[in-house]
Amino acid sequence: AQSVTQPDIHITVSEGASLELRCNYSYGATPYLFWYVQSPGQGLQLLLKYFSGDTLVQGIKGFEAEFKRSQSSFNLRKPSVHWSDAAEYFCAVGAPLTSGSRLTFGEGTQLTVNP
């Protein structure tokens, strides 16, 4: 069975500081990995995804994530956080690229950005 763990429930950083959100997954085959962001009262916006190829993937809003198979990790990073980045972040793992593949989400990490 697939599972996702986001070890940090809540992270606080200062504006301009770097950020790393952790994500560990368990999956029996090649994982398809996603990071989504959710602002309060909103749906989820796709930040980036990893299917294959280069293990460092670039996303929107200056985010990137690195897939490390040996560590079963897919951590999200940003070199300089902006106040508008405050939100809930979800890591998810899915089955191979088929329309009906379901996602398994982590519990989320709440990011607070201090001025």
Place this chain on the structure above:
Amino acid sequence: GAVVSQHPSWVICKSGTSVKIECRSLDFQATTMFWYRQFPKQSLMLMATSNEGSKATYEQGVEKDKFLINHASLTLSTLTVTSAHPEDSSFYICSASGTGGTQYFGPGTRLTVL
């Protein structure tokens, strides 16, 4: 691209009434749509998966007679909460997936049952 809309964005209803929520993929054909429920400060809980023209597949513990899902076209799926009760109050989010497999999410619907 890959925009998904939901309507309404929020709804308040009386206990015992039914509420319909629409999910539309605006610029792509969604062969599969998913319905999630999210409680405050929690992750998303998958309720059901629906494929266009087929019956929805419900997750264990989700009452199919209470949460009716219809996916009549490649751009529209509806979730009807029948005989709603206060415990059905929640944030309902849909997502749509095309042939590429990535799920794109709608903005969510806040349901409050009085």
